[in-house]
């Protein structure tokens with residue numbers, strides 16, 4: 001037993017010489033390590049206002065040893081909501097709820113960004129008083145969303161008018177202001193996984209003929225207008241973006257995916273200085289989609305010049321390696337952080353991990369949320 005503990009400690013010391021466990025300076029704060037908690041929807045805001053609660057404060061503060069925490073996707077408006085009981089960032093109760101979360105996270109020395117989310121057409125009329133959800137298009141996502149009546153097919157959306165697009169851009173701005181008021185250290189625009197930003201970016205969805213449709217520059221206009229407004233509100237040093245350039249969730253991606261995402265990333269290089277850019281690896285088999293980059297980090301990381309976070313199916317060794325090799329500055333973990341509140345310590349010590357329980361990912365209460373044991377508890381129980 002003693003020898004076991006000694007080995008772990010020794011291992012921990014050895015491993016902590018790896019860059020993954022070293023601090024990194026962002027413009028506004030120093031992160032204690034390069035392991036981030038990825039954004040995760042957990043559907044536990046069970047109240048009329050869809051505000052985070054004490055339980056959210058406990059869950060996030062348990063994970064405050066992450067170099068940086070990204071919040072669950074938080075709808076920027078009622079219009080931006082598509083799943084039951086997701087915590088938003090547009091009304092007063094939500095801002096008050098997030099204040100409690102941020103106080104708890106900051107008390108433990110954590111750093112936390114809010115992920116700003118608009119689902120667009122990945123939604124159901126139930127969330128919109130029986131009206132159609134909105135998108136860049138009027139084509140149905142042909143997907144499923146979880147409503148109070150269980151899983152339902154997505155409702156056919158209504159295409160936003162040109163003027164309405166500007167209103168949504170302003171909703172992002174207001175949500176960013178709310179996030180800072182609630183105490184978040186920064187914001188992340190959710191530009192990944194088939195939601196509204198991708199519904200503008202991808203030509204397999206966007207069928208508009210105004211200035212937000214057609215060539216790449218036009219399809220990317222919505223994203224850059226959102227970025228401009230958010231940055232104007234909270235500063236470039238507190239603004240970040242998540243993209244999933246080889247994503248096949250919610251659409252067939254884009255017919256010229258590499259050209260599209262190269263355009264976006266080069267513009268980020270030339271005109272923006274984000275706190276960081278998070279790139280998600282493909283999470284499913286790409287099948288017959290030769291236009292998509294198989295390895296997002298290798299392909300796009302090559303020419304992104306700013307602080308880069310990578311995500312998707314990493315394990316400890318791979319995370320150590322990409323940071324050590326300088327391919328990425330930060331690595332974010334979703335499922336492993338969900339199940340291991342003390343993930344940085346476990347990785348530093350190369351300790352065993354708790355297994356995530358899929359049945360409690362979405363919805364429910366403390367079970368599978370705040371009851372995953374810390375390493376000391378696991379050791380003490382032996």
Ligand SMILES: Cc1cc2nc3c(=O)[nH]c(=O)nc-3n(C[C@H](O)[C@H](O)[C@H](O)COP(=O)(O)O)c2cc1C
Nearest residue numbers: 038039040041072073312313314332333334335361
């Ligand atoms: C329960 C759960 C909820 C998720 N919710 C979000 C979300 O709100 N926003 C987002 O960008 N990605 C979301 N994701 C995707 C993760 O952030 C991440 O990209 C994915 O799980 C792959 O990372 P991993 O291999 O470390 O789990 C979610 C994933 C899981 C498992």
